[in-house]
Amino acid sequence: MSVSDADAAASLARQIDEALRRRDVAGALSLIEAAEQVRPADVSLKMQKAVTLRVAGDLPGSLAALDAALALEPYNFMALLGKGALIERLAGEPAAAEVYRNALKIAPANAPPGLQPAIARAREVVRKTADALEKHLRSRLARLGAACSGPAKARLEETVRVFSGQARVYHHEPLLLHYTQLPEIGFYDRSHFPWLAELEAETDTIRAELEGVLETRADFAPYIAFPPGAPVNQWGELNHSARWSSYFLWKDGMRQDGACAACPKTAGLLERLPMAEQPGFAPTAMFSALEAKTHIPPHTGSTNTRLLCHLPLILPGPARFRVGNQTRPWRMGAAWVFDDTIEHEAWNDADALRVILIFDIWNPNLEPAERELVCALLAARNEFLGH
Numbered sequence: 001m002s003v004s005d006a007d008a009a010a011s012l013a014r015q016i017d018e019a020l021r022r023r024d025v026a027g028a029l030s031l032i033e034a035a036e037q038v039r040p041a042d043v044s045l046k047m048q049k050a051v052t053l054r055v056a057g058d059l060p061g062s063l064a065a066l067d068a069a070l071a072l073e074p075y076n077f078m079a080l081l082g083k084g085a086l087i088e089r090l091a092g093e094p095a096a097a098e099v100y101r102n103a104l105k106i107a108p109a110n111a112p113p114g115l116q117p118a119i120a121r122a123r124e125v126v127r128k129t130a131d132a133l134e135k136h137l138r139s140r141l142a143r144l145g146a147a148c149s150g151p152a153k154a155r156l157e158e159t160v161r162v163f164s165g166q167a168r169v170y171h172h173e174p175l176l177l178h179y180t181q182l183p184e185i186g187f188y189d190r191s192h193f194p195w196l197a198e199l200e201a202e203t204d205t206i207r208a209e210l211e212g213v214l215e216t217r218a219d220f221a222p223y224i225a226f227p228p229g230a231p232v233n234q235w236g237e238l239n240h241s242a243r244w245s246s247y248f249l250w251k252d253g254m255r256q257d258g259a260c261a262a263c264p265k266t267a268g269l270l271e272r273l274p275m276a277e278q279p280g281f282a283p284t285a286m287f288s289a290l291e292a293k294t295h296i297p298p299h300t301g302s303t304n305t306r307l308l309c310h311l312p313l314i315l316p317g318p319a320r321f322r323v324g325n326q327t328r329p330w331r332m333g334a335a336w337v338f339d340d341t342i343e344h345e346a347w348n349d350a351d352a353l354r355v356i357l358i359f360d361i362w363n364p365n366l367e368p369a370e371r372e373l374v375c376a377l378l379a380a381r382n383e384f385l386g387h
Contacts, residue, residue, distance in 0.1 A: 025052060025055060028052045043076065047065075050063075066082055077107060080106070081107075084100040084122055094129050129165070130166050133165065134164035170343055172184055174300065176303050187323055193361075203313065206265070210355060224240070224241065238294075244288070248284070250270070251286070253284075273359070273361070275359055275361055278306070290346065292348060299345070300344070306361060307339055309335055309360070309361055310356050312334065313357055322345050
């Protein structure tokens with residue numbers, strides 16, 4: 001827009017404002033419509049028209065003007081927010097919720113104070129509508145859901161939350177290798193791992209060996225240890241911090257002989273379990289210690305070709321773990337298996353140290369031949385990079 005065009009637009013805006021102050025709605029609309037003949041693709045004119053028509057009480061006309069603006073600029077935040085407010089008045093909260101939801105996706109991070117009440121209203125309508133839809137869906141599905149198995153009920157539970165807008169969809173986000181067409185499951189059903197009972201039965205034995213190495217904590221090292229100059233992102237508080245530390249029995253496929261000698265029964269048990277064998281990468285097995293009131297922020301792991309197993313060993317109080325949309329409390333002696341390439345995080349809410357055993361196993365959805373292919377893929381990458 002040239003300087004003269006900008007001056008003309010500013011002059012027109014002043015004339016429209018003056019007409020509205022005089023309550024001359026017809027005059028304001030006449031000015032806008034005359035300008036639209038000259039500048040039919042001017043979004044600001046559509047926005048002015050929407051405001052003028054709303055002042056005149058013509059809500060459908062105002063909505064049509066906003067739609068015209070959005071036809072030119074689909075990601076115009078002010079037009080979307082205004083459209084949501086008009087639809088709320090014309091058709092109610094449920095009809096407005098989807099428009100508000102789209103507006104909130106592109107809301108400016110530092111919106112001016114004058115916009116904050118409208119943004120807060122949009123959030124409230126989205127929340128209330130999601131709550132009401134979830135309640136409605138549950139009431140309609142209760143009878144059918146009661147006939148489902150445990151795993152099917154869990155799938156239905158998450159589906160309803162996602163469908164109603166209460167939860168988001170989480171996908172594999174591996175840092176290294178994504179093996180395609182594997183199911184995106186957060187917590188796996190225990191039926192895939194019949195050996196979990198053997199592991200859990202040895203909880204006291206494993207904890208006794210853990211307590212021996214905890215006496216000095218000499219071989220526990222910070223789990224997060226970025227080199228100087230590396231971007232730490234969400235790990236700033238835990239980088240090189242003893243608040244989250246590990247004692248490795250296996251690390252990147254290498255047996256740690258000294259640690260295994262200090263915990264021989266634990267090492268022997270792990271050797272009997274189906275740990276992932278990916279030379280140079282896996283297995284990793286460790287005692288993971290998290291200090292009191294410490295949070296491990298959301299993150300993802302290296303590859304969906306393997307899963308992680310957790311066994312709680314020291315739980316002085318409440319502690320939680322989230323994978324995707326599901327958050328579970330740890331319980332002493334109760335293990336679980338999850339896919340760590342789906343976003344996850346952990347909290348130790350207790351007033352003392354929490355320690356769990358972590359080790360990786362093969363993803364049970366891989367065929368034996370695919371396990372060999374995974375190892376070959378990783379080895380070929382290292383060969384290419386000269387590792």
